[in-house]
Amino acid sequence: MKLKILAKIDSLDTQKAIISKIGDLINLKNLEPGDKLPSERTLSEKFGVTRSNVREAIQKLELYGLLESIPQSGTFVANIGVIAMNGMIEDILKLEDPDFKALVETRILLELKTVRLAALRRSEDDLEKIKAALDAYAKKVQSGEDAVQEDLLFHLAIAKASGNSSLNNFMLIITPEIITNFERYHVCDKNLSNQGIEEHNAIYNAIKMQNPKLAKQKMKDHFNALYQYCYNIKKSS
Numbered sequence: 001m002k003l004k005i006l007a008k009i010d011s012l013d014t015q016k017a018i019i020s021k022i023g024d025l026i027n028l029k030n031l032e033p034g035d036k037l038p039s040e041r042t043l044s045e046k047f048g049v050t051r052s053n054v055r056e057a058i059q060k061l062e063l064y065g066l067l068e069s070i071p072q073s074g075t076f077v078a079n080i081g082v083i084a085m086n087g088m089i090e091d092i093l094k095l096e097d098p099d100f101k102a103l104v105e106t107r108i109l110l111e112l113k114t115v116r117l118a119a120l121r122r123s124e125d126d127l128e129k130i131k132a133a134l135d136a137y138a139k140k141v142q143s144g145e146d147a148v149q150e151d152l153l154f155h156l157a158i159a160k161a162s163g164n165s166s167l168n169n170f171m172l173i174i175t176p177e178i179i180t181n182f183e184r185y186h187v188c189d190k191n192l193s194n195q196g197i198e199e200h201n202a203i204y205n206a207i208k209m210q211n212p213k214l215a216k217q218k219m220k221d222h223f224n225a226l227y228q229y230c231y232n233i234k235k236s237s
Helices: 002-028 042-045 049-064 082-094 100-121 124-142 146-159 167-185 191-207 213-228
Strands: 067-070 075-079
Touching: 002 049, 002 082, 002 100, 042 049, 049 067, 049 146, 082 213, 100 146, 100 167, 100 191, 100 213, 124 146, 124 167, 124 191, 191 213
Parallel strands: none
Antiparallel strands: 067 075
């Protein structure tokens, strides 16, 4: 466990170092909006890191709107002023890795919005995908298997059905970290899982009926019942 934590810290430090160097490169070469950055291979050789390290740093800067990658063309400086870019890079470097409780709180806030929108906007295809995810979750639970990933895939299907790409992207960003922490802290034992099937069904039915108020309430009920057991997690070193 300690080795995994240390590896994660090293990875974050490397990512921040690359982001800082990319910022320095943009300033040194006076790159302007629309100017192309050197290739990932060139940057990896210049910075003495792997291409995957460079790619992760670029993806993070893309997330914040500072860079734009175009397939088959390369990575370009986004349409933002130098002063604003430098300020944002400085803020990004100060960001701390969110703790598990913060991730859970963020997930709840996002999902109360996505489930309401899903009930309003879902298509028949969306509904089929939500039901398929629900069935996969129920099957794992009833066979006594770990269903953490199936649980989150159900919620991701709802986020996609919301029709809001930004909310969907935020869910996709935080989901891998949530899965890691759920498994790491053994969140929510199997005794809660059968109740979880009922709650998932209630959420699905509200979306199927296209009742946004009921869908939001059922999602609230789901989190209230589930996370009263999961919030007080003692992190062990």
